[in-house]
Amino acid sequence: MVDRLLRLCTCAVLFAALAAxxxxxxxxxxxxxxxxxxxGQTVHWNAWAGDEKTNxxxxxxxxxxxxxxxxxxxxxxxxxxAEAVQRVVAEKAAGRDGGGSVDLVWINGPNFxxxxxxxxxxxxxxxxxxxxxxxxxxxxxxxxxxxxxxHEGYESPWRMAQIVFVHDSxxxxxxxxxxxxxxxxxxxxxxxxxxxxxxxFLGATFLKQAxxxxxxxxxxxxxxxxDAAFAATTAPLxxxxxxxxxxxxxxxxxxxxxxxxxxxxxxxGEIDILISFNPSEAAVSASAGLLPDSVRTFVFARGTxxxxxxxxxxxxxxxxxxxxxxxxxxxxxxxxxxxxxxxQMGNFTVLDPxxxxxxxxxxxxxxxxxxxxxxxxxxxxxxxxxxxxWMTRITAEWERRYTH
Amino acid sequence: MxxxxxxxxxxxxxxxxxxxxxxxxxxxxGGHALTLDPWRELVRWPGFVSSVTLTIATxxxxxxxxxxxxxxxxxxxxARPWGARASAWIAPVLATPHSAFAxxxxxxxxxxxxxxxxxxxxLTGFDVPPDVATVGHPSGAALVLALMMKEVPYxxxxxxxxxxxxxxxxxLAIARSLGYRAADAWFATVLxxxxxxxxxPVCAVLAFSLSVVDVALILGPSHPPTLAVQAIRWFxxxxxxxxxxxxxxxxxxxAIVVAAIALLLGxxxxxxxxxxxxxxxxxxxxxxxxxxxxxxxxxxxLVALAGASIAGMALWSFASQWRYPDAWPSGLSxxxxxxxxxxxxxxxxxxxxxxxxxxxxxxxxxxxxxEFEQRRAKRGPPPGLALLYVPLLVPQVAFLFGAQVxxxxxxxxxxxxxxxxxxxxxxLPYLFLSLADPWRALDPRYARAxxxxxAGPWRVFWRVKLPILAKPxxxxxxxxxAVSVGQYLPTLFAGNGRxxxxxxxxxxxxxxxxxxxxxAYAVLQALLxxxxxxxxxSLPERHRPRRRGSRS
Numbered sequence: 001m002v003d004r005l006l007r008l009c010t011c012a013v014l015f016a017a018l019a020a021x022x023x024x025x026x027x028x029x030x031x032x033x034x035x036x037x038x039x040g041q042t043v044h045w046n047a048w049a050g051d052e053k054t055n056x057x058x059x060x061x062x063x064x065x066x067x068x069x070x071x072x073x074x075x076x077x078x079x080x081x082a083e084a085v086q087r088v089v090a091e092k093a094a095g096r097d098g099g100g101s102v103d104l105v106w107i108n109g110p111n112f113x114x115x116x117x118x119x120x121x122x123x124x125x126x127x128x129x130x131x132x133x134x135x136x137x138x139x140x141x142x143x144x145x146x147x148x149x150x151h152e153g154y155e156s157p158w159r160m161a162q163i164v165f166v167h168d169s170x171x172x173x174x175x176x177x178x179x180x181x182x183x184x185x186x187x188x189x190x191x192x193x194x195x196x197x198x199x200x201f202l203g204a205t206f207l208k209q210a211x212x213x214x215x216x217x218x219x220x221x222x223x224x225x226x227d228a229a230f231a232a233t234t235a236p237l238x239x240x241x242x243x244x245x246x247x248x249x250x251x252x253x254x255x256x257x258x259x260x261x262x263x264x265x266x267x268x269g270e271i272d273i274l275i276s277f278n279p280s281e282a283a284v285s286a287s288a289g290l291l292p293d294s295v296r297t298f299v300f301a302r303g304t305x306x307x308x309x310x311x312x313x314x315x316x317x318x319x320x321x322x323x324x325x326x327x328x329x330x331x332x333x334x335x336x337x338x339x340x341x342x343x344q345m346g347n348f349t350v351l352d353p354x355x356x357x358x359x360x361x362x363x364x365x366x367x368x369x370x371x372x373x374x375x376x377x378x379x380x381x382x383x384x385x386x387x388x389x390w391m392t393r394i395t396a397e398w399e400r401r402y403t404h
Numbered sequence: 405m406x407x408x409x410x411x412x413x414x415x416x417x418x419x420x421x422x423x424x425x426x427x428x429x430x431x432x433x434g435g436h437a438l439t440l441d442p443w444r445e446l447v448r449w450p451g452f453v454s455s456v457t458l459t460i461a462t463x464x465x466x467x468x469x470x471x472x473x474x475x476x477x478x479x480x481x482x483a484r485p486w487g488a489r490a491s492a493w494i495a496p497v498l499a500t501p502h503s504a505f506a507x508x509x510x511x512x513x514x515x516x517x518x519x520x521x522x523x524x525x526x527l528t529g530f531d532v533p534p535d536v537a538t539v540g541h542p543s544g545a546a547l548v549l550a551l552m553m554k555e556v557p558y559x560x561x562x563x564x565x566x567x568x569x570x571x572x573x574x575x576l577a578i579a580r581s582l583g584y585r586a587a588d589a590w591f592a593t594v595l596x597x598x599x600x601x602x603x604x605p606v607c608a609v610l611a612f613s614l615s616v617v618d619v620a621l622i623l624g625p626s627h628p629p630t631l632a633v634q635a636i637r638w639f640x641x642x643x644x645x646x647x648x649x650x651x652x653x654x655x656x657x658x659a660i661v662v663a664a665i666a667l668l669l670g671x672x673x674x675x676x677x678x679x680x681x682x683x684x685x686x687x688x689x690x691x692x693x694x695x696x697x698x699x700x701x702x703x704x705x706l707v708a709l710a711g712a713s714i715a716g717m718a719l720w721s722f723a724s725q726w727r728y729p730d731a732w733p734s735g736l737s738x739x740x741x742x743x744x745x746x747x748x749x750x751x752x753x754x755x756x757x758x759x760x761x762x763x764x765x766x767x768x769x770x771x772x773x774x775e776f777e778q779r780r781a782k783r784g785p786p787p788g789l790a791l792l793y794v795p796l797l798v799p800q801v802a803f804l805f806g807a808q809v810x811x812x813x814x815x816x817x818x819x820x821x822x823x824x825x826x827x828x829x830x831x832l833p834y835l836f837l838s839l840a841d842p843w844r845a846l847d848p849r850y851a852r853a854x855x856x857x858x859a860g861p862w863r864v865f866w867r868v869k870l871p872i873l874a875k876p877x878x879x880x881x882x883x884x885x886a887v888s889v890g891q892y893l894p895t896l897f898a899g900n901g902r903x904x905x906x907x908x909x910x911x912x913x914x915x916x917x918x919x920x921x922x923x924a925y926a927v928l929q930a931l932l933x934x935x936x937x938x939x940x941x942s943l944p945e946r947h948r949p950r951r952r953g954s955r956s
Binding site (some may be wrong): 011017035044046049050051052055059076077078079080082083084086087089090091092093096101114190191192197199249250251253254256257258259260261262263264265267268269270288289290292395399400403404 | 430
């Protein structure tokens, strides 16, 4: 009951926050001002660069935005989003409150929370974007609530992510339906499964997925973790992991650094099942020659964790208007349809098809198909991300238990 | 020596900027009081003991093994006329950045890598790759191997340079007439005399191996990693409080390097005693010959691995698909290169520009130093010259963080100028080391003859010295350019991540991206310095250095 009340309050606050600026000024004139000021600006978009398809998409976005709005985009390639956070922190430390080096950052979860808490973000700006009206805020609640934290317009969504598992159908016949079955499969096929390093968001999310299934009371995951709740809730997780670890690739002593490294292992024939945050991973990678054509996708019966990727603008960005133009372009139906095309990037849209004009809806209906591409129905239930404090604690606890 | 000071000072400031937060002082992120908390946090980190052990073990092993192999090879080569030419063969290895080799080696030695592919499944029966660790093995063996691939050739060239200044042929001839075989003779008569000159390069190798970041990122264990990598991880943590343990780790890294160098100097005395005892004993058992042959074999193996590493990456860059257990890609095409040309162009241009400017600036400073030294006349090398070696001995992590704060404060971070400056710090010492010997060895009679014909010092410099020394200058520039191309951490810190070069891009991608893309970056990374080296090496030789000994 308290929980529901709390959630209602959050929603009310959120709506107030969303409504206020719209009422305050005429949105169209406001936006044409933004466009005018954006022209000629250069946006340094700090984005994790470990995926060539995404890099190519970002390059395409840059070309389009420059052509249409005269805004130049420079992709600052990161190994880890934290690098961008660190840069803004360093600039604030040095007293550089304007003319900062980061204009736009691909972000979510703990990095977002860190920047928001330290007041390193510009905004709220998301609801000022003309294309915000198409965003699905009802069924895709992660578009508003980032790892249980309402983003209050300090970031704008650009693509959906949901945990899926990719397997080589030539080598894996019966796909596991839960983390418990997955551990059993791994024990029956020692060394043929691994997960990305727990320091990597995908590795941490794998543990969160297991926690969501194994926790005695999953609802506590939506609140900040306390010492008592953490011990009780994660006890079954560690018991499960102790049973899984020896059966992992390299006996659980080594882990791929990130998702693409894990994919390379599958392409090298070292593992048979991989975890991905992109439901189109199998289709995208098979078409690109990065995985065998025999790969297929599966999810768990009780659902898998999903979240939204956002873009945020640091408080000291030099090209705030240009950054907003890019954020808005990312929400355009045509851009979103291209992003979802598995030949391009293959990330499911953050938009609500029902809100789109018929010709825009058709863009999504007419996207090419692929045998490894799951339908929305096959993707099943999306589980919500736990509060970021769980991820931080799980990562620390995992390091404590398994680092020697 | 103003130039030298200008580069030593920022390093001192950088080290100070790292030391302060190591003891809790960094007001910008709320550290106002001096405290040992960062150290407590560092020591409480679960991987602390393993990480420090790993750091010391890999750094010391890489240095000792490299030194042994290099010395053994030198002893082996001294008696063979084409041994000297072998040095020319390994020079291209020297020009290729560490990270390019590391990336290639990761593919060659992986359980699903090239070596296993070549013999599977027909010979090994491995339908799937064996589940054993090579890359990232907790022992750090792969890291040691990759470091040796670069450090052995470097030491071999340093030894060759030092040998040119002692009468090697005569020494060997006398020792052999006393019944020593060639290798034994070399160990007994040449090594003691060149040690003083290769001591500093060995210290540089030790400092580098203990604190290397890019190679350790690619090939080292990650759980826990070496201390330098862990420091970088903490610096990159979204929680800025991690900077405190990061600074502590960087400071500890510095302490480890200082202690290791001190230890090396201690071991040197013991080794000298033992060696002297052996020489006095007059043993002529030919043991040196066995060591020398083993060293030469090992070097050949390292060069072969180096070649395979780059060839493997070149092949990957043209592969359409290349799956285990195929020993060869299932298809080759230039399509990948065409598609990636746009992405490659900008880091390529940046690498070229930064390298060229850094080398030009360094060359001007080095030539100024050398001219100044000669015009001071017979007073020997000017004081303060030792400071030049500071960048080669201080671990990069120990001062780059402090330097970055400095750059951000002055607003220079992320500027191309800052990156060039950071590169000059590392390019300058190498340029100086490569150029000082040929410059000092130039027969002074050329200059005297020109002066007697009425040429002033500047005219002698431009019209006599430079043209005669054109080739050594060009080769020194090529070496310096290779150093610039290979810089990872300085580019990352000074460029604030916004000045991507081939090396930073390749290392970033090496964490898991498509190997076909990584291959393209690694190949360009290797080709660029190689092209510079070949261009320099193709210049005609115009001087005969004044030599006291033979060149063998």
